[in-house]
Structure formats: C-alpha cells, structure tokens
Amino acid sequence: MSKSLQNKVALVTGGSRGLGAATARSLADAGADVAITYVASAEKAAEVVKELEDKGVQAAAFQADQADATRAPQLIDDVVARFGGLDIVVNNAAIGVESGKTIDDPSIDTAELDRMHATNYTGVIAIIRAAAKVLRDNGRIVNIGSGIGSRAGHPGFTDYAATKAGLIGYTKGAARDLARRGITVNLVQAGLMQTQMEPPSPEALKSMVSALAIQRISDPAETAPVITFLASPAASYITGAVIDSNGGYTA
Template sequence: MGSFKGKSVLVMGGSRGIGAAIVRRFAKEGAAVHFTYAGNTAAAEAIAKETGGKAAKVDSADRKAVTAYVASCGALDILVVNAGVVEFGDPTTLAPEAVERLFAINIHAPYFAAVEAAKTMRDNGRILIIGSINGDMMPFPGLTSYAVSKSAVQGLARGLSRDLGPRGITVNVVQPGPVDTDMNPADGPMKDMMQSGLSIKRHGHVDEVAAMVAFLAGPDAGFITGAMHTIDGGMGA
C-alpha cells in the first residue's frame, strides 16, 4: 500500500456506500482526501475522522457551489465524481422538477466538476466518474431519466479524454451493476429481479468498485482513457 502517497484526491459524494469505500481506499494508500456529502453530517464526520479526510457539505445540483468547492481544493491529482441520485417511475408521471434535479446532479455536476478540476489539475492526473451499467442497457422499465444521465457521462469521458489527453490526464467511467448499498441493499425487494440477470448471483461489494477506481487512478493505467469500465457481475453479458 502507499501508491497514492502525496496525492491530492477529491471524491464528490464520499460519505456512504461506494463513495465512502473510495475515500477509505485512497486514504489507506496515503492520499490526502477531500470529499463532499449531501445530507448526513454524522456519517460524513465519521468517515472524515476514520480516514483523516476533509468533508464538506455541497449540493451537487448547485453548479456554482460545485465549481467553487472544486476550485477551493487547489491543484488535484485525482477527481472522482460519485454523487448521484435515482428517480424511479413512469416518465409520463414523474415530476419534471425531480428529473431536472437528477440531470443537474448526474450530468451537470460531473461536467462542471471535471472542467473546473482540469483548470489546475497536475499533468498525468486522473478524472473518474461513477456511471452505471444502465448507461449501456436497461433491463426493466421505470429508469429512463437515470439511464439518460448515465449515458451522458460516457460522452463526457470520451470528449474530455481528447481535450485533456495532451496533458496526460485520463478520463474514465466506472460502471457498476447492482452493488450492496443502502440505496440498493443485497437483501432488498429488488434482489431476485436484479440477481436473475447476473452471471455471478450476488450483489457487488463497494470495496470491489473502489478497487477498480484505485487501479484506474494509479500509475499502471496511464494509457487507459475515454473508456467505460463495467463491473456488473455479468449483467450486461
């Protein structure tokens, strides 16, 4: 361990689930980690105390708040955008305001955070966005707006990989399938439906996603960019 010693890392959405696992992984390997959270101050403070990271409450739907906080972190080596929301239901009846907020958090925030970070990011830096297998496929109804948002960040990674490639900065998307979190528990009501489509009949673990993020952020992944990296137990096979 220690491959990120001296590196400056920002994780947008790092107080629970996949984000907390990513914060823990980078901190364990020696990075100085900043992370944002949306609402649970107690959870964020607990992760900060455990890892030595610095937590900040930032509304990812607020573009000005996102860019101001990213700028305040100074020159980063690694940016991970994990913050995201889901709206489930018939698209003809979902509240337009809820969908607009989803797009602001899942599409606008990754774009503006990445662009702001790129202004001062050190050469050979890393930008990673946590997408979803639903950016590639949608096996059931009710998640149209979510699928739109996760497809959009694929275009973001491809485009920015061209724009930032001359500086050695890589831009990639990590696309989990079902992962055991409080938003999608392995023993939840959708367990059987989700696991029926998997080759490996279980939910993924947050540490498995964090491990993929750590690899793509590390020194062995300097020639990997503009790509989607699926970790879904075979859901999309």
C-alpha cells in the same frame, strides 16, 4: 499495501457513504490525501474523515449540493486551498429517484427527475470543467456510471439511464481534450450494491439480480479498488475507457 498515490490529492464526491466512502478508504490506503463531499450527512462525513486520518493521510469534508452546478468552481477552489493542489477527481455523487416508474406514468414527479439530471449529469460536468483547469499534469478523473447507462434492461429507468449514458460520451470527449497533459479520464460502470441510494421496487430488484452473471448484490469494497487502480500510475495508458464492475449485467 503499495503507497502508489502518496503525495497525491484526491476528491471523491458523495464520499460520506456507500461507494464514495469505500473509494475514499481505498485511495487513502494507497497513500492519497482525500477530500470528500456530502450534502446533508455531516456527521457521517466527519466519521469518514476521522477514519481516513487514522490511516495516516490528510482528509477533509466539504458540504456541496451537486445539483447546483454553479457551486462547482468554489468547491474545487476550496479543495485546492486546503490541500495545496489536486491530482484525482472521482465523480461518485449521484441519486436515483422515481425508480420503476415508466415515462408515461401519470404519478411521476418530473421535478424530481430534473433534480436527478442536475445531480448525475450537469453537476458532474461542472465539476469536471472546474477541476480540469487546476488538475496537475498526469492527473486522473474517474466518473462513476452504471450498467444501466449501457443497457437499461428494465422499464422504469429511462431518466436514470440517460444521466449515466451521457457520462459515457462526456468521459470519452474529456479523455481526448486532456490527454495532451497526461490526464486520463475513465468511467466505471458500477452495478447493484449495498448503498443508501433509493432502491428499486422488490420486483424490479429481483429481476435485475436475475439478469446478472454473478447473481448477487455487490459490496462497494469490490468496486472501490477498480477506481483506485484507474487513479494510479499503473493506469497511465488507459483513457476514455468504460470499465464494467457490475457482476456481468452488461455481459
């Protein structure tokens, strides 16, 4: 495999499992040193770090709750102190809560929804703001969205859709702001995949799969290479883009 990211330092939020872990592996395969974050799964994070180190790169895990936006600057400072710089940020960490409940459902937990907005949107913004100050020229920011951000498709995903739709606008704005430094900012709209995020109800899941052109749940390893491409020198003229990797959900 081409080591197109050798001597680069990448940060992948939520990198202890699912798409985050798959992305960390893919970036390491391309030669990047990789930092990952986790909230509570320290053991799983340590396993991923060991796996990355076995690929011949440097790796480290940092505990960080993305719902607390005030911690973002310290996280970025810690990564730079550990690795000596930062070239790539993959904003992957996200949560899904209250899936399938409509906004007029009397049982909906609005505190949980607020936590999701803080994790999926304002927490991502805080990391982008902090990282933008220290990213080396020609760096890369890749935000992970969802096809639901462009097409809700089903009742009960209003707040989740809002968090992901907001990232589209922020991605495009950041792409304009940082282009003068050669930094690209793109968003990958991921689809249904085998992760540990709270799943929708069986009925909603069946309906969502039926709405796909490729009618199956994906493996995170199918989307991780898309992210790695956007982080690579080969994607130097792509910025402000929204790339679908969701089995045709938005087709």
